[in-house]
Amino acid sequence: MQLKQAVPYVVAAYMGIWVVLFVYMFIVNNRLSRLKKELSVLSKAFEKKGE
């Protein structure tokens, strides 16, 4: 396939790979930050309960 005809396919293939990887990274990173915050709040509450 010649350059002009192949460009949309190459762009679609690369865009797909990068978009999916970035979205996954974003979701996991967000979840991790939320869980860390939650853990910190719960740990403090647990310590208070123990006192």
Next chain:
Amino acid sequence: MEKATKLLFAIAAILLLAGLALAFFVAPQIVIQKNGQYLSVFSQKIFYFHVPVAWTSLLAFIVGAVFGALFLTKKERRYDFLSFASVELGFLFGVLVMWSGDIWTRSEWGTWWEWEPRLTTYLILMLLYSGYFVLRSAVSEESSKARLSAAYSVIASVTVPFTFFAIRIIPSVHPVVLSMDGVAMEPTMLVAMLVPVFGMTCLYIALLLMRYQTLLIGEEVDYLKNELGG
């Protein structure tokens, strides 16, 4: 673990960006002769990231099986988390393999799908691994879920070497880069392929560590919630 994850993300970013530059600006443009005309095969550029995601997906499934086997022998929860995280990433990279592969198939072969050995065995592999997630969500009891999914990940990994060797054993139209005869490409093309292979591997390890942490902290959060009464 956080420092290691950040370092791996940085290495992956450098290698993947270098891989992009090598693929588009250094690796030679493939030219074929057709009907007396010379045609430039630009869609071949897909190969430089299709192979790295394919390698990473197969690696992730094998790593998932190794951690699954470790869980079955040592019964430590962390191995179940690592196995699950790795299989999840293997599936994610598998979707990217099918996406980039199908686009290449469409541009080169003029069809979205061809029932040839590599595409067919990879589809079987993906269907088998989708069963892993169905199984994991169907079992509610935690220890049974971990045990069954670990066993499943070990059994499903049998399809990985089968997929890899399919086009080397059965005649296929799928290109074979690495065979018993050596590497079928120019050195600059090989470098342009290997750099993103290492980059994707670093990205996979970084994502694995990050996903493992979410599972580990998630369990701790659930435990504390239960202890505090909801």
